[in-house]
Amino acid sequence: MPRFAALADWLAWQEQSHPRPIDLGLERVAGVLARLAVQPKKAPTITVAGTNGKGSCVAFLAAIYRAQGYKVGAYTSPHILRYNERIRVDGQSAADDDICAAFERIDAARADTSLSYFEFGTLAALDIFSRAGVDIRILEVGLGGRLDAVNIVDADVALVTTIAIDHVDWLGDTVEAIGREKAGIFRAGAPAVIGDEQVPASLLQTAWEKQADIMQIGRAFHYRKHTHHWAWWTDRLKLTDLPLPALQGEHQFRNAAAAIMAVMCLQARLPVEPGAICRGVREAHLNGRFQLIGGETPILLDVGHNPQAVQTLLSYLQTYFSGVKIHAVFAMMKDKDIPGVLAMMRDRVDQWYLAPLKNPRAAPEELLSGYFQQQDIKNLNKGYAGFSDCFQAAQSAARPGELILIFGSFFLVSEYLSQFA
Incomplete structure (x- = not known):
């Protein structure tokens, strides 16, 4: 017998059932994920962290992969209108019934392990993506990186956008401390895409210590804006005549450039044609950002x-x-x-x-x-x-x-x- 039938009841209970609304750490949530056994076939994963720009990068990535015809699972937070927005499969928000069913499975698997609201949501997203058979998972970090629930997944590509002072009660009160936390999503031998030229030394130092493959904008990849189009390039590849990003603001060229770099890092597993990149950049959508x-x-x-x-x-x-x-x-x-x-x-x-x-x-x-x-x-x-x-x-x-x-x-x-x- 499920604990609740309605999504609103599940969410209200989750907000009250855990002793702390924000409870960073991976041990509890990783243990429950192992018992869920939701990953018989692991889809390639891009994890996105940073102070600002995470949602925009997820939007660009999802739009590019969808334009190529891949089935995309995207997990973001917070939501603006409905909780369901956090978990999307091929651009569609997860249905109440699917989220409730995932919560029921998580509730059974956790036994006496207490989970926070965000941890329930992260596990539900992974469960729903597994059952939907997505081709690519794009996961947005909720807070920080190193101890965020999303970090239970080993990212095939980790993307960090910008670093600034925020969430000081949990991440530290300096950009160096925050940079170390954000770098926690990097993995040895895996691409670490950095979408800002001005980042704290701790981010680069931690990436180097983890032996991640560092790819920073302005060094490993570049972009240049023109009046009606823009260009993106590395030492080996150049994309010219890209359409202006659908998302508004000068910073979106930087976000789109980082997203394209992440896509290129997975080309061997999930090939994407230049035309799909153009369509994705032109069609990405995000409520509430300019x-x-x-x-x-x-x-x-x-x-x-x-x-x-x-x-x-x-x-x-x-x-x-x-x-x-x-x-x-x-x-x-x-x-x-x-x-x-x-x-x-x-x-x-x-x-x-x-x-x-x-x-x-x-x-x-x-x-x-x-x-x-x-x-x-x-x-x-x-x-x-x-x-x-x-x-x-x-x-x-x-x-x-x-x-x-x-x-x-x-x-x-x-x-x-x-x-x-």
Whole structure:
């Protein structure tokens, strides 16, 4: 008899059943995976870690492999609208029944081993991918790398995007400490694709110690942007006339270049033609990342929630909305660098609107107001009963041609998409 019949009940129980919501470590989850025996035939695996850009790289990889005709399993987190988004087979979110059945098998296999919410999800993804017979698994690390549940799988190719300060309570408060944690996904003799030229020395040192095959952008592979296309190359191969990435922002050329390098590393096992790479780059899709909703008063959604991501947002605004008045609907989680984000955005935003979120991790209005006061930001609107009231206030104040920017958290973007999209 299954513990629960409905997915919502399973998820509510998982959120409460484990003593810690975030519990890094591999011993418990690896033991349960062994008892599940979900991998009679192991599909090639690309694991993606990094502070920012993970979701974009997964989107590019999945789109490229799907364009070639491969059956793709992609695991990402967090979700924006529905939990099912985390587990996708060929671009389709897993069905409630499939996830519940996987949870039931995991529950039986774990015996008295306690698992966190994320660990249940990771095991469910691996179980569903195995039963679906996917050709390639693309796994996004949830937090860090070395001790993240995704790291129970030995990646055939490991891709690290960027490294910046984030999740300091679990990963350390320096980029060197965080770099070592991210490098934990590297494996001896396997390609370690690094999608940033400026990375902490610890990332490269750990990759070298692990005897991984280091392939860093700007050294092992390169790209150059042109007006209507771009090029990618290594010492042995060159792709010219690539279409501009479907995902917006200058940083997406770097993410797409790293994804192409990862694809090339698996060419012997999963051949991909240049045409499929072009289609994948052109067709990749990701909700909430510079997602622009047009109209007289356009709305821009961005889930960026740390200074590095917000610097990229600023560059995007400078390129596409230079001189445009911005109304920012804003919220962040209380464990993030809120002062750092406000310091970067204070001179670019004309009016701020504090959106209340029900999530217990969200920074309450009193805390956010204190940070705004510290930054001497006076153009602040607050006191709303909920997200809907906050957004409608921004919408009423914004004039045609001005921009409404909703940013600072996945949960905030989720509120907009679930209520207004």
